[in-house]
Amino acid sequence: MISPASQAPGSPIAIEPATWRDLNVIRHLEQVCFQKDAWPLWDIIGILTLPNVVRLKALVDGKIVGFIAGDIHPSENLAWIATVGVLPEYRRRGIGEALILACEQHIKLPAVRLSVRTSNQDAIRLYLHLGYQKIGLWKKYYQDGEDALVMEKALG
Numbered sequence: 001m002i003s004p005a006s007q008a009p010g011s012p013i014a015i016e017p018a019t020w021r022d023l024n025v026i027r028h029l030e031q032v033c034f035q036k037d038a039w040p041l042w043d044i045i046g047i048l049t050l051p052n053v054v055r056l057k058a059l060v061d062g063k064i065v066g067f068i069a070g071d072i073h074p075s076e077n078l079a080w081i082a083t084v085g086v087l088p089e090y091r092r093r094g095i096g097e098a099l100i101l102a103c104e105q106h107i108k109l110p111a112v113r114l115s116v117r118t119s120n121q122d123a124i125r126l127y128l129h130l131g132y133q134k135i136g137l138w139k140k141y142y143q144d145g146e147d148a149l150v151m152e153k154a155l156g
C-alpha cells in the first residue's frame with residue numbers, strides 16, 4: 001500500500017501500483033468511465049507495461065474502483081496525466097483526488113500537465129481544487145470536434 005486516503009468515509013481506500021495482471025479490470029473501468037473516449041486494448045496494455053509510466057489503482061474492500069496513469073517525459077521536464085477514472089458509484093469520496101496526489105508524488109519532475117474535454121466540468125473542478133491551472137486550449141482535439149482544455153500544476 002502506498003497511501004491511505006484519510007478523508008474518505010466508509011471503507012478505507014488503498015492506492016497500489018497497477019500491473020498487467022489488472023488488465024481486464026482496468027479495461028472494464030476505462031470503458032465505464034470514458035465510453036466513447038475509452039482506449040483501445042493495445043493502449044491499455046501499453047500503459048500497464050511500458051517504462052516511464054506511473055500506474056496506480058485505487059482499491060476499496062479489495063476491489064479496483066479507480067485507476068490513474070502518468071506519462072513521464074524526463075527530456076521535457078514534464079509529466080502528463082494520461083488517464084484518471086473512478087467507477088461512478090465510488091465518486092465524490094476523495095478517490096480521484098487520492099489517485100492524483102499519489103501519482104504526483106511519483107513524478108520527480110517540476111510540472112505535470114493534462115488535457116480534458118471542455119465540457120467535463122466534474123474533472124475540471126477536481127483539477128482546479130488540486131491546484132491545476134488552465135494554460136491552453138487544443139481546438140477540436142477530440143474526434144467529435146470538442147476542444148481540450150490543457151491544465152498544468154507545478155510540483156515540488
Ligand SMILES: CC(C)(COP(=O)(O)OP(=O)(O)OC[C@H]1O[C@@H](n2cnc3c(N)ncnc32)[C@H](O)[C@@H]1OP(=O)(O)O)[C@@H](O)C(=O)NCCC(=O)NCCS
Nearest residue numbers: 033084085086091092093094095096097116122123125126
Ligand atoms: C473526474 C473523476 C476522476 C473524479 O473522481 P472522484 O473520485 O469523484 O473525485 P473526488 O471525490 O476526489 O473529488 C474531489 C473534489 O473534486 C471536486 N469534484 C469532483 N467531482 C465533482 C463533481 N461531480 N461535482 C463537483 N465537484 C466535483 C470537488 O471539489 C471534490 O471535493 P468534494 O467532494 O469534497 O467537494 C470522476 O468523476 C471520473 O472518473 N469521471 C469520468 C472519467 C473522467 O472524466 N476522467 C477525467 C478525464 S480528464
